[in-house]
Amino acid sequence: xxxxxxxxxPGLAILGFGAITCQQSQGKVQDTTVKVLDFGVISTPAGTExxxxxxxxxxxxxxxxxxxxxxxxxxxxxxxYRMSSTILVAQARGVLILVLGQRRIPYVEFTPAQIxxxxxxxxxxxxxxxxxxxxxxxxxxxIPKPDDAADGLAVALTAWYQI
Numbered sequence: 001x002x003x004x005x006x007x008x009x010p011g012l013a014i015l016g017f018g019a020i021t022c023q024q025s026q027g028k029v030q031d032t033t034v035k036v037l038d039f040g041v042i043s044t045p046a047g048t049e050x051x052x053x054x055x056x057x058x059x060x061x062x063x064x065x066x067x068x069x070x071x072x073x074x075x076x077x078x079x080x081y082r083m084s085s086t087i088l089v090a091q092a093r094g095v096l097i098l099v100l101g102q103r104r105i106p107y108v109e110f111t112p113a114q115i116x117x118x119x120x121x122x123x124x125x126x127x128x129x130x131x132x133x134x135x136x137x138x139x140x141x142x143i144p145k146p147d148d149a150a151d152g153l154a155v156a157l158t159a160w161y162q163i
Contacts, residue, residue, distance in 0.1 A: 003163075004037065006070035007156030009148050010078075010096055012053060012088040015042040015061075016148025019068045020138070020156045034160060036138050038068060039149040054095050061099040073100055073107040074159035076115065076151065110158050118158040130154050 002023050009016035019037040042060045044053035075096065078089060100107050113123040119133040131143045131150045137157055144150040 003072065003160075004068060004070045005072050005074060005156045005159050006065070006068055007074045007076075007152045007154065007159065008096060009076050009151035009155060010089055010093045011148065012057075012092040013044060013046060014146070014148045015057060015092060015096070016040075016146070016150070016152040017042065017064060018144070018149055018151075018153030018156045019070065020153065020160065022160050034138065034157070036140065036144075036153065039144050039153050041146060041148050050091075054091060057092055057095045058099060061096060062103075065099065065103055065105065070105060072159060072163070073105055074155045075107055075109045076155050077109045077111045108159055108162070110155060110162075115154050115158045118161045119154055 002021055005020050005022065007018045007020075016039075018039040021035050021037050023033040023035075042057060042064070044056045048056075075093070078086060078093065097107070110118075116125040116130055117123040119125070119137070120129050122129075127147065131147070131154075134140070134150050134153045134157065135143045138153065144153055
């Protein structure tokens, strides 16, 4: 049975995504194959009016979901850095959840610590350790770039490990 999981690292300026396909043979976890389907980012220019940036996210997310046809979406939960950036990311997350609701696609959410724990075994791992784990788990020759795309793949892998 094949399952497509889309991982999203929410942001207003850069929204990272990573999609994987997971093939499981007759319920046997040891016979599981996980492969990269796609990864990248959706970007909105800083000088653009807020409403237009949110519209870009809305339209591009719809197009991405149409193209990838995920069975499940995994989202990184908000992490509070600075209040001003948290509000912007929260607005982007609202658009993201609206699109998923319109498409009736189920989603799960993970904190940064949960993602780090799932991929490295350590909830306080640094970014490079998580990126190396992503490349290793997906048998990639190099770490996916940009970082936001690697983060999207990390979120997708976390969902696969949890289901």
